[in-house]
Amino acid sequence: MYLAGIDLGGTAIKAGLVDENLKLVCKTSVPTGVGRPYQEIVFAMAQAVLSAAREKGISPDEIASVGIGIPGVAPKGIAIAINMYWHGIPLEAEMRKHLDVPVYIDNDATVAAVYEYHLGALAGCSVGVLLTLGTGIGGGIVINGKPFSGAHGLGSELGHMPIVHNGIQCTCGNKGCLEVYASASALIAMGRRCVIEQPKSMLHHLTGGDYLKVTPKMIFDCAKEGDRIALSIVEEYVDKLKLGICAIENALDPDVIAIGGGISGAGEFLLDRIIRASEGVGIFNGQKYADIRLAVSGNDAGVIGAAMLGLS
Amino acid sequence: MYLAGIDLGGTAIKAGLVDENLKLVCKTSVPTGVGRPYQEIVFAMAQAVLSAAREKGISPDEIASVGIGIPGVAPKGIAIAINMYWHGIPLEAEMRKHLDVPVYIDNDATVAAVYEYHLGALAGCSVGVLLTLGTGIGGGIVINGKPFSGAHGLGSELGHMPIVHNGIQCTCGNKGCLEVYASASALIAMGRRCVIEQPKSMLHHLTGGDYLKVTPKMIFDCAKEGDRIALSIVEEYVDKLKLGICAIENALDPDVIAIGGGISGAGEFLLDRIIRASEGVGIFNGQKYADIRLAVSGNDAGVIGAAMLGLS
Numbered sequence: 112m113y114l115a116g117i118d119l120g121g122t123a124i125k126a127g128l129v130d131e132n133l134k135l136v137c138k139t140s141v142p143t144g145v146g147r148p149y150q151e152i153v154f155a156m157a158q159a160v161l162s163a164a165r166e167k168g169i170s171p172d173e174i175a176s177v178g179i180g181i182p183g184v185a186p187k188g189i190a191i192a193i194n195m196y197w198h199g200i201p202l203e204a205e206m207r208k209h210l211d212v213p214v215y216i217d218n219d220a221t222v223a224a225v226y227e228y229h230l231g232a233l234a235g236c237s238v239g240v241l242l243t244l245g246t247g248i249g250g251g252i253v254i255n256g257k258p259f260s261g262a263h264g265l266g267s268e269l270g271h272m273p274i275v276h277n278g279i280q281c282t283c284g285n286k287g288c289l290e291v292y293a294s295a296s297a298l299i300a301m302g303r304r305c306v307i308e309q310p311k312s313m314l315h316h317l318t319g320g321d322y323l324k325v326t327p328k329m330i331f332d333c334a335k336e337g338d339r340i341a342l343s344i345v346e347e348y349v350d351k352l353k354l355g356i357c358a359i360e361n362a363l364d365p366d367v368i369a370i371g372g373g374i375s376g377a378g379e380f381l382l383d384r385i386i387r388a389s390e391g392v393g394i395f396n397g398q399k400y401a402d403i404r405l406a407v408s409g410n411d412a413g414v415i416g417a418a419m420l421g422l423s
Numbered sequence: 424m425y426l427a428g429i430d431l432g433g434t435a436i437k438a439g440l441v442d443e444n445l446k447l448v449c450k451t452s453v454p455t456g457v458g459r460p461y462q463e464i465v466f467a468m469a470q471a472v473l474s475a476a477r478e479k480g481i482s483p484d485e486i487a488s489v490g491i492g493i494p495g496v497a498p499k500g501i502a503i504a505i506n507m508y509w510h511g512i513p514l515e516a517e518m519r520k521h522l523d524v525p526v527y528i529d530n531d532a533t534v535a536a537v538y539e540y541h542l543g544a545l546a547g548c549s550v551g552v553l554l555t556l557g558t559g560i561g562g563g564i565v566i567n568g569k570p571f572s573g574a575h576g577l578g579s580e581l582g583h584m585p586i587v588h589n590g591i592q593c594t595c596g597n598k599g600c601l602e603v604y605a606s607a608s609a610l611i612a613m614g615r616r617c618v619i620e621q622p623k624s625m626l627h628h629l630t631g632g633d634y635l636k637v638t639p640k641m642i643f644d645c646a647k648e649g650d651r652i653a654l655s656i657v658e659e660y661v662d663k664l665k666l667g668i669c670a671i672e673n674a675l676d677p678d679v680i681a682i683g684g685g686i687s688g689a690g691e692f693l694l695d696r697i698i699r700a701s702e703g704v705g706i707f708n709g710q711k712y713a714d715i716r717l718a719v720s721g722n723d724a725g726v727i728g729a730a731m732l733g734l735s
Contacts (some may be wrong), residue, residue, distance in 0.1 A: 184707060186710065186711075191707055191710070236574065237574045238573055238574040238578075250674070254566070254571075259566075260676065261550055261675055261676020261677065262548065262549045262550040262676055262677055262678040262713075263676055263678075263710065263711055263712070264676070265672075265673075265676040265705060265706075265707050265710055265712065266550075266672075266673065266674060266675050266676030267674065267676075268673040268674065268706055269673070269674055271669075271673040271706045272584065272669070272670040272673060272674055273586055273666045273669050273670060274585055274586065274588055275587070275588040276586055276587040276588075276590070276599075276663070276666065278588070283706040284703065284706070284708070285669060285704060285706070287588075351588070354585045354588065357583075357584070357585050357597060358584040358585060358670060358674075359674075360577075360578075361577075361578065361580040361581070361583040361584060362562070362578060362579065362580065362581055362584055362670075362671075362674060362675070363573055363578050363674070364572065364573020364574055364575055364576070364577040364578025364579075365573065365574055366574040366575075391596060392597060393577060394577075394580055394583045394595040394596070394597070395496060395503055395577050396596070398498065398503070398575065398577055399498075399575055400575070400577065401574075
């Protein structure tokens with residue numbers, strides 16, 4: 112038997128099958144076509160699974176379950192994914208019209224955490240947490256091998272813990288969320304301000320003064336070169352991220368906090384700073400708190416992780 | 424068979440036995456004597472259990488387990504309880520010298536949450552959270568009927584989620600923790616400032632200008648009378664507590680958040696304000712988030728809840 116996994120993104124539907132050794136045996140990708148009726152998108156998702164299977168000579172009967180990672184949540188199988196314009200789509204029921212097997216749906220960061228638990232940085236954790244630092248901040252929690260998304264499937268939104276009272280407005284409606292200070296977007300905004308306000312900075316030089324050219328990599332590269340201004344941006348960024356780690360350690364006390372998402376491309380340079388800044392944020396002095404590590408992830412993590420939802 | 428429960432506090436050791444219907448069948452209380460060698464305190468704890476049993480004619484053989492709630496944590500059975508001057512006491516091992524049955528130790532707020540799960544406000548929750556608003560803020564998390572304290576037993580310290588960047592110094596070493604804004608102590612501090620700074624306030628009048636006389640009840644009583652200044656204190660207090668509820672909803676998405684501790688004595692007056700302030704703090708608009716309720720607790724909740732640790 113095989114577990115099907117679907118990674119639903121704003122651009123592409125990636126789908127594949129995983130065997131009993133958790134190896135991806137086939138995969139395919141088709142455009143999502145955001146804006147189409149959801150029935151068409153779900154049909155395309157099911158067809159992607161079936162066509163990947165067909166190419167390997169796997170019959171639909173050999174598919175035991177379908178796991179789907181979505182850029183949103185799906186309490187009771189009803190999907191809410193703002194960027195897909197989905198505000199209550201019966202995703203589970205619609206998928207079962209095409210593939211009549213158990214369907215598991217979860218947030219893409221939760222799916223990524225499930226992947227890390229089975230094959231990556233959260234392996235062996237009784238409590239594992241993944242923070243994906245990207246356009247926003249996603250959170251994934253795995254407890255005793257099972258994804259944890261709360262009582263209604265709305266939880267593990269760790270980017271929306273408030274860390275600054277009356278802080279910057281967040282797209283979620285609240286103010287001062289971790290996400291508005293410690294996402295890639297937040298870092299880019301800091302870099303842009305630097306280009307505009309600090310004409311002598313290395314970032315200004317690198318972008319030719321065009322603040323729209325700022326990338327997180329550029330900021331980290333300048334910081335690695337020892338540029339004082341870029342270093343202070345990274346420090347300010349880490350200082351805010353630390354508050355998220357503080358909340359996670361004191362509330363959830365995980366074995367491991369894995370750092371994923373685009374920002375984690377800064378590697379050990381960033382990781383070392385996060386670890387150093389987070390020393391002692393857990394309230395019991397001298398106790399062993401979470402190891403902080405880089406996520407392993409990889410290209411097919413979204414598909415494999417989604418398939419793994421069928422394990423629990 | 425019976426489950427023994429011990430509620431270890433700074434003043435008293437309360438102990439009792441619970442039968443298979445979770446009814447307290449006997450109890451006793453002895454002074455803690457903080458500062459004595461821990462061996463003496465643990466001996467007194469075990470003796471308290473045995474003497475309560477003896478009075479009911481229950482033999483030591485009929486005790487299936489001992490649960491202990493402590494004002495601290497006990498990773499791997501090693502207790503850390505600052506107010507007891509315990510910085511690594513082998514509590515589990517020491518207790519087993521006297522009562523050779525499985526010993527379960529957890530934080531007193533977690534124990535209170537276990538009680539609420541079995542007999543109170545968290546009944547039937549798949550994810551239940553208790554906030555005890557007292558001298559500090561304690562947190563208790565119950566997931567699928569089991570107390571959740573993280574990978575190392577250091578978690579569910581929900582009072583130490585940071586909500587104000589570079590905020591007020593907390594005793595834990597961090598700044599801006601929820602506890603320094605939304606504990607009873609924080610509310611009292613706000614009331615004291617009012618007595619000092621607002622000679623025309625009802626609080627000033629009630630205390631005769633002696634700020635040391637301020638109690639949370641006094642502040643709530645003035646607010647209930649419609650005193651504008653007291654009302655604004657309550658509002659500011661709730662505005663900060665809301666940030667903790669926001670973090671809890673977005674991270675843990677519980678079925679119920681129960682409000683306990685001394686502050687919860689303010690009853691519906693406070694609860695209504697907390698519920699109103701917390702509307703919409705969960706990031707998915709229109710979705711069902713936690714019910715917020717008053718904890719049930721009661722006098723023997725600490726002993727009964729501790730005994731219930733033996734259930735999981």
